Amino acid sequence: MQFYNIPYNNNENKKESLDLYIANKSDPNLIIFFHGGAWRSGDKSDFKFMGEIFLNFGYNICILTYNLSNKNGEGPYHPSHTLDCSKALHWLKFNSSLYLDNVENLYLIGHSAGAQISGMIALNPETFLFPLDNGLELFNAIKGVIGVEGIFSVPQLLKTHGHIPLYRDFIRQAFTEDMKLLENGSPQLLPLSKKKNFKLAPYLILHSKNDSLLNLDQPEAFMTTLNGLFDLNNDIKKDFKPEFDFDTLTEDHDEVLKSPQFFCAVINFLKKIKY
Ligand SMILES: N[C@@H](CC(=O)c1ccccc1NC=O)C(=O)O
DSSP states (O other), X not given: OEEEEEESSSSOOTTSEEEEEXXXXXXXXXXXXXXXXXXXXXXXXXXXXXXXXXXXXXXXXXXXXXXXXXXXXXXXXXXXXXXXXXXXXXXXXXXXXXXXSOOOEEEEEEETHHHHHHHHHHHOHHHHTTXXXXXXXXXXXXXXXXXXXXXOOHHHHHHHHTTSHHHHHHHHHXXXXXXXXXXXXXGGGSOGGGXXXXXXXXXXXXXXXXXXXXXXXXXXXXXXXXXXXXHHHOOTTTOOOOEEESSSOOSOTTGGGGSHHHHXXXXXXXXXXXX
């Protein structure tokens, strides 16, 4: 079953809505996909193919949208995108009973800018989830996070690609020119020292060496952060060591999402973490 354009924030704004692809209404597991497009482009309708593929494999998946930054530089700026997506997660967990019997487990997949969003939510629940009603319960429902062809440090992206107008423009449009905001919007730069007793969800980072838009330094640096978090807090018996796979995907930035290798990697990971 497929349901389109369900509002997640009690309004008529098409960008604050989601599509549900439901294989089994009583399955407590739900995948949520956050699309990329540099925070200023992309739409859930572009990823219908993904919804249908997971659906055919028997998974329930939500593909959502969030308000995009304006190319004229009028915002909305970070943290708008992440706040929208957090509200969507809240709706899915607590208000989706018309469509899903009981959503217990959330599995986030973020692509490109969407990997920044899913990373912000998973690593900074204090800001994005805890202020919402039953925010801790919502956070605990996140059972896995996958970042693919992701942006994890905006200042680093500015450093490596800032000489290219395309990158400079979308960074300014989504984060202004305030370096503090760029840092604040980077999952890689969240202060780890404050994360004592933080529960890191099982995490998988996928990246293709043939991504012509983002090279390996984003996922490699993020690897250091995730491993640091794991080392800081891990309870070997319970916690899942973050995984990094920079070999399986071979297509370019957007094309990876249509490759069988991507679906295999996601499904293997979900099986491993006992989806
Ligand atoms: N087509 C996009 C560009 C884009 O998505 C992008 C370009 C370079 C590096 C990362 C990108 N997307 C990340 O979400 C745009 O120009 O808005």
